[in-house]
Amino acid sequence: MMGGQNNDWMVASRMSKSLSLSLVVALAVAGSSSLRAQHRHHNQIAAQTKNQPWMNASLSPDERADMVLKQLTLDEKIDLLHGNGMPGWGTPRPNAYLGNGGAGFTLSIPRLSIPFIQMSDAAYGVRMSADNGRYSTALPSNLGSAASWDLQAACDYGALIGRELRAQGYNMTLGGGVNLTREPRNGRTFEYMGEDPVLAGTMVGNRIKCEQAQHVIGDIKHYAMNDQESGRNEVDSIINRRAMRESDLLAFEIGLKVGDPSAVMCSYNAVNGDYACENKYLLSDVLKNDWKFKGFVLSDWGGTHSTVKASAAGLDNEEPEDLFYGPKLKEAVQAGKVPMSEIDDHARRVLRGEFAAGLVDFPIQKSVVDVEGGLKTARSIEESSIVLLKNEQNVLPIDGAKVHSIAVLGLNADTGMISGGGSAQVDPPGRPSAPWQSHVWFPTSPLKAIAAKAPGATVRYGGSEPAAAAEAAKGADVAIVFAYQWESEGMDLPDLSLPDNQDALIEQVAAANPHTIVVLETGTAVTMPWLDKVSGVAEAWYAGSDGANAVANVLFGKVNPSGKLPMTFPRSVADLPHPHLVTPPPGATGTEAVQKTGEAKPTFSVHYDEGVKVGYKWYDAEHKPVLFPFGYGLSYTSYRYSGLKLGEGSDHSVTFTVTNTGERPGTEIAEVYAGLPAAAEEPPKRLVGWASVALKPGESREMTVTVDPKYLSIYNEQKGWTLVPGQYTFLVGGSSQDLPLKQETTLN
Ligand code: BGC
Numbered sequence: 001m002m003g004g005q006n007n008d009w010m011v012a013s014r015m016s017k018s019l020s021l022s023l024v025v026a027l028a029v030a031g032s033s034s035l036r037a038q039h040r041h042h043n044q045i046a047a048q049t050k051n052q053p054w055m056n057a058s059l060s061p062d063e064r065a066d067m068v069l070k071q072l073t074l075d076e077k078i079d080l081l082h083g084n085g086m087p088g089w090g091t092p093r094p095n096a097y098l099g100n101g102g103a104g105f106t107l108s109i110p111r112l113s114i115p116f117i118q119m120s121d122a123a124y125g126v127r128m129s130a131d132n133g134r135y136s137t138a139l140p141s142n143l144g145s146a147a148s149w150d151l152q153a154a155c156d157y158g159a160l161i162g163r164e165l166r167a168q169g170y171n172m173t174l175g176g177g178v179n180l181t182r183e184p185r186n187g188r189t190f191e192y193m194g195e196d197p198v199l200a201g202t203m204v205g206n207r208i209k210c211e212q213a214q215h216v217i218g219d220i221k222h223y224a225m226n227d228q229e230s231g232r233n234e235v236d237s238i239i240n241r242r243a244m245r246e247s248d249l250l251a252f253e254i255g256l257k258v259g260d261p262s263a264v265m266c267s268y269n270a271v272n273g274d275y276a277c278e279n280k281y282l283l284s285d286v287l288k289n290d291w292k293f294k295g296f297v298l299s300d301w302g303g304t305h306s307t308v309k310a311s312a313a314g315l316d317n318e319e320p321e322d323l324f325y326g327p328k329l330k331e332a333v334q335a336g337k338v339p340m341s342e343i344d345d346h347a348r349r350v351l352r353g354e355f356a357a358g359l360v361d362f363p364i365q366k367s368v369v370d371v372e373g374g375l376k377t378a379r380s381i382e383e384s385s386i387v388l389l390k391n392e393q394n395v396l397p398i399d400g401a402k403v404h405s406i407a408v409l410g411l412n413a414d415t416g417m418i419s420g421g422g423s424a425q426v427d428p429p430g431r432p433s434a435p436w437q438s439h440v441w442f443p444t445s446p447l448k449a450i451a452a453k454a455p456g457a458t459v460r461y462g463g464s465e466p467a468a469a470a471e472a473a474k475g476a477d478v479a480i481v482f483a484y485q486w487e488s489e490g491m492d493l494p495d496l497s498l499p500d501n502q503d504a505l506i507e508q509v510a511a512a513n514p515h516t517i518v519v520l521e522t523g524t525a526v527t528m529p530w531l532d533k534v535s536g537v538a539e540a541w542y543a544g545s546d547g548a549n550a551v552a553n554v555l556f557g558k559v560n561p562s563g564k565l566p567m568t569f570p571r572s573v574a575d576l577p578h579p580h581l582v583t584p585p586p587g588a589t590g591t592e593a594v595q596k597t598g599e600a601k602p603t604f605s606v607h608y609d610e611g612v613k614v615g616y617k618w619y620d621a622e623h624k625p626v627l628f629p630f631g632y633g634l635s636y637t638s639y640r641y642s643g644l645k646l647g648e649g650s651d652h653s654v655t656f657t658v659t660n661t662g663e664r665p666g667t668e669i670a671e672v673y674a675g676l677p678a679a680a681e682e683p684p685k686r687l688v689g690w691a692s693v694a695l696k697p698g699e700s701r702e703m704t705v706t707v708d709p710k711y712l713s714i715y716n717e718q719k720g721w722t723l724v725p726g727q728y729t730f731l732v733g734g735s736s737q738d739l740p741l742k743q744e745t746t747l748n
Pocket of ligand 1: 103121301
């Protein structure tokens with residue numbers, strides 16, 4: 001019966017153990033008498049609901065959660081604090097049929113009108129919809145969406161996922177990844193928002209805000225320092241607190257402030273000696289006390305490793321099972337090892353989340369996903385996410401009316417575009433759920449999209465074998481190579497080069513055709529040994545359900561590209577802070593064992609000695625040249641910056657004018673950076689804000705970016721965020737390495 005859970009959460013579960021058992025039987029038989037019984041039960045609940053004081057939606061989520069908490073038995077409280085299994089995870093539990101086919105669920109409490117929490121992974125779209133008999137839209141990768149720097153796009157992203165979750169019977173997302181790209185080989189880079197905490201935190205926050213507005217519990221993850229997948233269950237991330245607060249944790253802090261998610265997922269790894277899901281500093285001192293987070297912390301799947309320690313540290317909910325937060329938690333309470341006040345705090349947080357996100361007031365109604373609307377949203381987000389990296393002699397945009405012949409090359413460029421794997425994987429339409437970690441190509445055909453843009457041209461597909469592709473490219477007006485790099489959770493990339501001989505493919509096509517354009521479908525940065533030999537390069541990331549049309553719209557100039565890199569593209573892995581990936585020692589425990597038994601201890605460490613110097617801050621400080629800098633991206637028009645003015649005193653505003661000096665309308669993302677006084681001992685500069693402006697040819701606009709004082713501060717362990725008095729330099733321009741406007745000012 002997996003996946004067949006009734007829409008009406010009030011029908012099922014814990015009125016009493018015996019009743020829910022009889023319900024299993026009744027549902028299995030599905031006879032008319034059981035349906036009548038369900039109806040009667042439904043009516044009783046509906047009548048009850050009206051009189052329950054916490055059903056008054058004008059009360060605050062805190063008041064409502066407190067009222068419910070007072071009614072709960074210890075068993076009911078504990079029911080809120082753990083999952084009940086996940087399809088494919090261990091031995092299915094007897095109550096598995098109550099799940100919706102997603103990654104986890106908590107039980108409902110029908111007598112008190114408290115619904116199930118049905119959780120689904122939803123990084124770039126709702127996962128596992130195919131096995132659920134459903135369909136979901138794949139949006140561009142999270143990293144791709146960060147390249148738009150567009151808050152409205154982030155909101156559209158979240159709202160779409162929120163709607164599709166509910167349509168499929170879910171009321172909680174497990175999306176919201178915001179670990180910083182500290183290690184670009186991290187196999188989950190595509191699930192995150194890049195290397196800068198201000199950009200990443202702001203983008204994920206806007207996504208979560210709009211996702212949660214659809215009455216699903218929003219989530220932010222993986223808290224924290226889960227910056228590589230190698231040995232993720234056993235690695236101890238070592239980093240000093242100031243650096244952590246100013247880098248990875250700042251992204252979470254901003255995401256929480258902007259998005260106010262009701263859930264935080266703690267990560268698999270340990271941080272400075274303690275596993276993240278039993279780390280008092282992370283969960284209590286920072287998250288709950290300093291940031292005043294009112295929602296609940298759930299463990300990553302199998303990331304709980306203790307009962308008493310985890311509870312005291314601030315873990316509220318174990319997923320996906322109850323190895324530590326089921327009978328063991330009850331025993332610990334009865335033995336006085338876990339105080340009831342802790343249990344109450346955990347349960348109150350879960351309840352509060354259900355009220356705050358609207359789960360109680362807006363019960364799930366399964367419905368049909370708006371397929372066309374989803375494709376449109378996916379396409380428009382992708383259009384604003386594509387980053388034009390090279391455009392020699394204006395090879396782009398292609399004039400569809402004038403071009404006679406086009407060669408399209410690259411693996412599957414005739415049929416599809418690649419997507420990111422692991423728990424983020426969205427099922428492609430019409431196919432069953434993809435096995436964990438397999439290459440999934442979405443049915444969005446670059447060949448067809450390109451042919452549609454040039455109806456008078458001969459458009460030929462030449463495959464991916466280098467010699468044959470070069471032969472097909474020879475003599476064509478333009479050759480377009482679609483190159484991919486696949487990534488997934490649970491693995492890191494060995495390096496940043498394109499796999500499967502694609503460098504040779506591009507070299508040989510470029511040697512055969514002087515107008516070669518490369519479209520990259522990658523989850524992170526790639527090296528480009530062929531860069532000097534090609535005319536154009538566009539980074540399309542994992543482009544989503546309608547990626548091919550978005551790419552064609554950019555290649556043919558229907559859309560003027562405006563995306564900017566959310567991460568640095570280094571010249572070589574030798575330039576990374578850790579040229580060699582830090583991997584588990586031989587004989588380490590292994591992910592499976594850790595997750596299934598819960599018994600674990602870190603077996604190796606990664607020392608993040610680069611500290612706050614993540615991404616461009618590292619290359620700036622170390623004076624290392626890069627392939628393409630953070631914030632970089634070309635347009636089919638050009639922009640001029642002028643007229644920088646800084647606010648005075650406590651007014652941290654930065655005003656400047658941007659002019660479109662080219663011949664096409666375009667949107668420019670104007671970036672504002674600050675250099676701190678030498679006494680702050682910080683890298684040369686940091687992003688402190690940005691503004692996006694759409695300009696017609698010749699048009700100018702004055703813009704003001706108001707900088708949050710925190711973004712100008714350093715983190716001091718004793719005093720918290722502190723503005724170091726002294727001379728600050730403000731820099732404005734179109735990329736982290738193209739900042740024509742500069743002005744100094746003294747701040748006290
Ligand atoms: C991943 C999480 C995911 C969970 C449930 C874990 O392996 O790290 O991001 O939400 O599985 O699928």
